[in-house]
Amino acid sequence: MAQQHVYSFGGQSADGDRTMKNTLGGKGANLAEMAKEGFPVPAGFTITTDVCVHYSKNGGEYPDGVKEQVLAAISKVEETMGAKFGSDDNPLLLSCRSGARESMPGMMDTVLNIGLNEKTVAALIAESGDERFAWDSYRRFVQMYGDVVLGVERDEQNEDPFETIIDEAREKAGVEYDYELSADQLKEIVAEFKRVVKEQKGRDFPEDPMEQLWGAIGAVFDSWDNDRAVVYRRQYGIPHEWGTATNVQAMVFGNLGDDCATGVGLTRDGADGKPGFNGDYLINAQGEDVVAGIRTPKRIEETFEKDMPAAFKELTEIGERLEAHYKDIQDIEFTVQKGKVWMLQTRNAKRTGFAAVRIAHDLVEEGVIDSKEALNPRRIPADDLNQLLQPIFDPAEKKAAADQHLTTGINAGPGAASGKVVLTAEAAEAQFNKDENVSLILVRKETSPEDLRGMRVAKGILTAQGGASSHAALVSRQMGKACIVGAQELQIDYAKKTVSVGDKVLKEGDDITIDGFTGEVFAGLVTTSPSEVMQVLNGEMKPEESETYQRYSKIMGWADEHRKLNVRANAESEDAAEAVAFGAEGIGLCRTEHMFFGHLDEIREMILAETAETRQKAVDQLLPFQKKDFTELFTTLAGKPVTIRLLDPPLHEFLSDRHLEEEPGLDEKLAKIAGVTKEDVHRRVSELHELNPMLGHRGCRLGVVYPEVTRMQATAIFEAAVATKQAGHEVFPEVMIPLVGFKTEFENQAAVVREAAAAVFEKAGTEIPYTVGTMIEIPRAALRADEIAEGAEFFSFGTNDLTQTTLGISRDDYGSFMPQYREMDIVPADPFQTIDQPGVGRLMKIGIEGGRSTRPDLKIGICGEHGGDPKSVMFCHEAGLNYVSCSPRRIPIARLAAAQAAIAEG
C-alpha cells in the first residue's frame, strides 16, 4: 500500500489527531482533533509535511500516490458537505492553507474560494441567491490566486495592479469601501483582473477547478521556501527541513450577509493573561478582512453578544470546551455562516512572559493542570521570565515618540531606559558623583573593561559596534542594564562629543531613549518604571501588594521543587544582595579584578615593580581593599558557598599606551609612585602590549609569574573568611584558579593558596574548610581533566573562553562575519549565547568524564554567560553538572530552565 500522504477530517471524524503535528502541521492536527471531538469543522484534508519535503527536494514533484489520495479526499469532503467540487449547480468551494509544525504567522500563503469560474459563480449566485456575494467571492479568489499562485507583479510605479483596478472602480462608483461596490461593478473588476493576468503572464486565468486547486497546493508548498519564511525560521530556530503541511478545506462564508461574520479570538488575554474570551470580528466579511486593516474589527468581548447572541453563546462555549480539552489558552479562527459557527483553527496561543506566568499559575489554581505541567517550556519559555524584571515603557508613550525614532540596533540587554547621552566612562562617573539620581545612557563605539564603572552608573548602554556577545552586551546583562549594541548607523564623534544618525545630531547631555526589548533608539525621553517583581525584590513594594510577584514567586517555588541543578550567581559584593534576592544558592564566580579598577594607582605600582620585593610592597596595599570586599561578600552569602576567581585579565587592561595617551602626565605620576624613570614606565607598557590578549599573559599565568599577587589574594580571602566566621556567620570559600591548561599550573597556584590559608589560620587560631578548584576554559584543560582533577577539588566550565578557544573565534571580533554566518546558516545559533553542543559541549563531556574518572564526586559547574541561557542550562543538566552560575537577573530563568530540564528527563 502506498504511504498515506493525505489525511481527511470532518463530519465528527478524522484520520489524524492533535498528536500528529510533525506530519500534519499544527493547523492540520488541530483541525483533525476538533473534528474528532465533535467541534463544527468544515470538512477537508491535510497533505503532509513529508510531501512538502519531497516536493521541495525534487523541484516540485509530488511523491507517488498523492494525486490519487487527494482525489479520494475531495470525494469525502463532497460527501460530507453535500456539494461537488466544480459542479455547475451545487459547487463545493475550497480553501488552501499552510500549516507547519510550529506556527509561522503570516509567513506562508493562503488561497480561498478555489473552484470558482464563470460557470460555478453562476451556480453560487443561484444557490445563495446573493449575486453580490458570489462576485465578491470570485473577485477575492482571482486576486489572491493571481498574487499567490500566478505571481502577478507590481507595475512601474510599484503599485499592485489589482489594487489599482479596485481603486479606479471605487472612484468611478463614487464609494469609499470595497463592500459598497455592486455585483456588476465586481463582475467588471473580475474581468479586469483576468485581463491583467493575461497581459502579464501571457495565459488565461485558469477556469478548471482542479487546475486551480493544484496551483494553490503547489503555491503553499513553495511558500515554505520564500525569503520571509526562511528568515523567520532562522530567527526562531525552526529547522528548514521540517516542511509545511497544506490544508484543503471546504469554504464556509462569513460574507453571505449580516447573519454572517468572521473573527479570531483568544480564550484568555495573551498580553497579561487575564481570563475571559476576547478577540476581533467583522460582520459580513471573509477572514482576510480582519487582518487586512481596511475595516476596523470590533471587539468580541464588547459587542459580539449584542450583535449575534446565539453565535456568541456557541463561540464562548466552544472556547471553554477547547481550553478544557487542550488545557491551555487557545487562539482560534472562526466563521459564522448564516448564524452557524464554524471553527477554522485552534492552537495554543502565543503570550508574553507576563501572560505566560499568569496563565500557568491560574490553570493550576483552576485545577486544569498540575505544577509540573505549569512549568512546561511550551507554557513558560524560561527566557520570558526576564520580562517580569525589566522596566517597561508605556506603549502609548512609545507610540507618541515614533517621530523621534533614530535607529534600531541589536536588542542585547532587555529593559527600557531613558537619560542623558554620555560618551565616556569618566564623564559618566563624574556626573554620577555630582548627582546619584542622574539618568545616563552611555553611548560608545564599543566598551572595554575600563568602562565598567561608567557602565555601572549608567541606566543603559548603547554601542555602534559589537554583537549580542560583545563586552557591552555581556556586562549589561550581568548588570541587568538595558542595552543595545551594533547600532551601525550611529556616528559617534568623541572629539565633537556628538552622536548622529544621518542629519539628526545629539550632543552629549541631550536626552536619548533605548528600548532593550526591541533594539529601538529614540531621541528624547520616554518615561519608564521598574517592574513590580523588581519593586518587591528591592523592598519597595510588599509581596502582598503585587499579584504578579505572588505568581512569579509561586512559579519559582514549583521550579525549585523539581530542579536538580543548583543555581548560583556570577556576582561581586555590590550585586550579591540582589543575587540572593533572585534565589542564588551561592556565588559561582566572583571576579576579583573588578575592584582593582578602583585602585589603579596601586595595581599600576605593582605592574611597574621591578623586583619581587617592591611588587610585594605594592600588592600589600591592595590587600585591605580585597579583604573588605570579600568580607562583605561572605557576609551577604552567609551559609552559602562562594567561589572566588583569582586575578584573570592581562595586566595591560590596567596600564597601556592608551592610558598614557589619554592622561597626559600619567607616566610622570606613575614613575614617582613606583620609584622608576618615565622611560621605565614606557618600556614596561610596551612589554605588556600583546597581539592576542585573549591568548596572552593572563589567568594563572599571571599568578605563576607573580606569586605575590596570588598570595595577596588568597590571604585576603582567608582573612575575610576568618573575620566573617568570627562575626558569627558560616562561610564556605572556594578558591578558583583561572585559565589552567596544565596540571602543573594548578599545582603551582594551589600550593600558594594553601600556604596562605595555613598562615592565616595559624595566626587566627581557627580553621575554615575551603576548597581549591579550577576553571576549565581552554581545550587542553578539558582534554587533561583527569590529571587536573588529581589536584583540583572542583571544576567550573568557563564557557565564554572555552567557546572562544574551541571555535577559534574571538567574541570581540566576530561581528565582522557572525551576522553573515547566521544568515547563511553556517552556524545554527550564536555560540556565545547558546552552548555549541556538538563542539564545545563534546569537549565539556570529555572534561566531565575525565574529571570524574579521577574524582567520582567532583563538583562541576559552569560560570560562563551560557549559565543563564535556557538551552544551555538544559544541556548542563543532561551532562550531569552540579550547578550553573549566571548573572543575578538570569537566576530566575536558570531556576526555571533547570526545572524544565529535570521534568523533561522524567
Place this chain on the structure above:
Amino acid sequence: MAQQHVYSFGGQSADGDRTMKNTLGGKGANLAEMAKEGFPVPAGFTITTDVCVHYSKNGGEYPDGVKEQVLAAISKVEETMGAKFGSDDNPLLLSCRSGARESMPGMMDTVLNIGLNEKTVAALIAESGDERFAWDSYRRFVQMYGDVVLGVERDEQNEDPFETIIDEAREKAGVEYDYELSADQLKEIVAEFKRVVKEQKGRDFPEDPMEQLWGAIGAVFDSWDNDRAVVYRRQYGIPHEWGTATNVQAMVFGNLGDDCATGVGLTRDGADGKPGFNGDYLINAQGEDVVAGIRTPKRIEETFEKDMPAAFKELTEIGERLEAHYKDIQDIEFTVQKGKVWMLQTRNAKRTGFAAVRIAHDLVEEGVIDSKEALNPRRIPADDLNQLLQPIFDPAEKKAAADQHLTTGINAGPGAASGKVVLTAEAAEAQFNKDENVSLILVRKETSPEDLRGMRVAKGILTAQGGASSHAALVSRQMGKACIVGAQELQIDYAKKTVSVGDKVLKEGDDITIDGFTGEVFAGLVTTSPSEVMQVLNGEMKPEESETYQRYSKIMGWADEHRKLNVRANAESEDAAEAVAFGAEGIGLCRTEHMFFGHLDEIREMILAETAETRQKAVDQLLPFQKKDFTELFTTLAGKPVTIRLLDPPLHEFLSDRHLEEEPGLDEKLAKIAGVTKEDVHRRVSELHELNPMLGHRGCRLGVVYPEVTRMQATAIFEAAVATKQAGHEVFPEVMIPLVGFKTEFENQAAVVREAAAAVFEKAGTEIPYTVGTMIEIPRAALRADEIAEGAEFFSFGTNDLTQTTLGISRDDYGSFMPQYREMDIVPADPFQTIDQPGVGRLMKIGIEGGRSTRPDLKIGICGEHGGDPKSVMFCHEAGLNYVSCSPRRIPIARLAAAQAAIAEG
C-alpha cells in the same frame, strides 16, 4: 631477600652489564660490561639510581639493606685489589663518581682518594715509597672533600680559601706550579686545609674512612638535585625522576711517577668523524688535572706512542676492541699506573652532526653495523642533519672576534651570517634592489608578515623580542636563514637608527655577525661559507667532489628505504625547487597570501571595495599573478601533489592604521584607486581592526564573506593546472580550505571551488583530477572531524594554530611567561616546537579517528612547524598520518625522523 641496591664489578666479572643503564647509570653499566669482557677495570661497585630516587624523596634516607650491601661490596673490592679500606699498612683508597642514565658531563660531583687520613697516608708513603705522592693525594682529597661534601664556602673576597692557601704556599716556596711543591709543603697545606674546615664548619675533618665514604656517596646523590644539574636536565629533556647512580671504585694512580699518566680519548674524531684514536693525556697526574686546565695536556695521537710505547699499544688495542664491542665511537677515560693501563670509563661518544653522519656511514662501510642501525637516533639525532646545511664560521675566526661579542639571544635559526645592520624591511629591499650581493642582517624588535620581503633578502635575522616560535624564528627556519631572537639586551632605536647593548652602539649600515647555532651576536664581520651539501644541492659543486654530500646522500637513501611517512614541503614557487632538491615528495602547504604582499595596491582595492561587483573587479586584477605563481609551482613539482591553501590572514595585515601612519598620503592614493573617499578608507581600516586577530576574521571566514576571493583563487589554481598539463606535465592540485570549524563552512567554500573548477575545465575542454580538503587547526574541527570528512577529501593538521587554540596560548605573546614556565617545569617543552602530545596530540587523535570513521582511506597530513621536528614526526608516524610537511630545509630531518619512527616500531 632484600632488593639488590649494590652491583659489584672487577676481576673479569660483574653483577651488571651494559643493558642495565637505567639501574646502574651509563658509567656503572659500562664499567660492569668492561669488567665482564676482561678489560682492565679497577674493582668497585655501583649503588643504583633507585637508591638515589629513594634518597632524594626521603630527605637523605637510604633504603633498607644499602648499608649492608655496601659493606659486602667493599669486602669484594678489597679481595680483588688485595688491599684493605682503612688499613694502616695496606690501605685501599676509593673514588666516588656519579653516573646517570644519560651522561651529564661536569654537572655532578666526584670525590677521589677516599680513605686517606693521618694513619693511612703514612701507610701510603710506606707502600709507594713516595712521600710527595702520598701527601699530594691527601691534599687533593681534603680539598675535594671539603668542597664537595663539607661545602666549604668562599671568603668575603669571593676567593676559594683552599686555593688561597695553595697560592700562599707557592709564593712562600717560590714555585710556579702545584707539582713543584714538596712533600713537607703539601703536608703543611693539608694542615691548613683542615684548619679552614674546622673554622668554617665547627668540626674536625673526618678521619674515619667509612664516614668519609658515606659522606662522598651522599654528596654524589645530593648533586643530582643541584642547580646546574637541574638546568642541564631541563635543557636536554632528561627527566628529573631518573636519579643518578654512584660508582665507588678502587683508586689507581696516574700520579705515582713518570711511568704513570691519566687521559681521555676518542676512538674516532668527534668533530668530523675521521677514523683514528685521539685524545688528551698528562704524565704523572690525576684525572682532574686534565680538565682543570692548569697544565696543558698533550695529544695522544701526537706524542703518547713516544712517551709510553707499551701503554700506547695497549690503549689503542683496547680502543679497537671497545669499538668492535660497542659498534660505535667510544669516549674513554684511563689511567696508566706504573705502565699498566686501567679503564675508568667508556661510553658512546657525543659527536657533531657532521661526525654523526660520517661515523654511521663509515661503520656500515666497515661492516660493523647495517643501514638500519646506522639510522638509530642515538647515532644521528635527526635535528643534527641541519648542521650539514648551514653556512659555518671558522672557529678560529670566531675566537678572534671574542672581544667584539655584543650579547647572546635564543638560537632560533641555525646558521652563520654576517652583514650590514638594516632596521626595516623597506630599507633591506631598497639596498638589495641596488645590489643583489649585499649582505644584510635585519635587526628588529620583532617581525611581522610585512617584513617578509625584507627577511627574504636578508642573510640573517636578529630580534630583541620573541621566542623560539616567534614570527621571526618560524619564517627564518622556513627560509633557512640564520636567526637569533629574544636578544633582550638589544636596544633598538628606529628613530635614531641605532642598535645598542649598554654603551656599545651600532648604526644602520655597520657590520654585525650572528651565530644562529649558538645565539651569539658580534659587532663586525666574521667570514662564512655555504656548507658542501648546500653547494651540491645548489649545483655549485658536483656530488663526486664532496665526500660529505655523498655520505649525506647515502644516509638519506637508507632513510627513504625505511620510512613509511611521506615528506612534503611548505613552500611557495620561490623555494619549490629547493624543496624538491631536499627530497620533497609534494607540497603540503603553499601559502597563497605571500604573493599578495607584492600586490598591495590590488589587494587593498579589494579590501576597500564596497560592493561585490567592485570587489570582483579588484580581485580579478590579482588572478594573472596568482595563475603565474601556481603555474611555476605546478611545473616545478610536476608529477607530485601540490596542496594550495586559500587566503588565510586577516585583511588588516594588508591594510591597517600602521600602514596609513607609516606612509603619509597612502589614504589619498587608496581612495583614488578604490574610488572612495579618504574618510571611507579610514572607516574601513578602523572596521578591520581586531582585538584578537588570531581568533578573528580570517581563514575560510574570509572566503565565506567574500566568495569572490575564493573563486578567483580557485580559478587561478585550475587555470594554472590546465596550462601546466597542456605544457606536458602531470599535475595534482589539492585545494585546502583553512580554519574550518563547521562542516557548513567547508561545504560553502568547497562548492565555490568546485564551481570554479568546472567552469575552467569546460572552457579548456579538459579535466584534471583534484581534491578539496581542509586544515584541521581549531579544536572544533578535530571534535567534528567525522562530519567534516563527509565533504573534505583530505585533512592537514595546522598544528601551529591548533596548539595556540588548544592551549589558549598566542605564540606571539608567550614570551612573557614561557621562559619562566620552562624554568619552573610547568611545561616539559616548548609546545610550538614539539607537539604537546597529551593535549594537542590527543585532539589530533580524536580528529584522525573521526575523519577515518567517515572516510577510512582519508589522507591526513600535518603542515605546522612541527612537521620538521623529529619528536613530532615520530608522533605523526605513530598516529597513522600519511605525510608530514615542513619547511624545505627541514625535509632531510623529517625524512630521517620518519625512518627512525618506522624502525623503532619494528
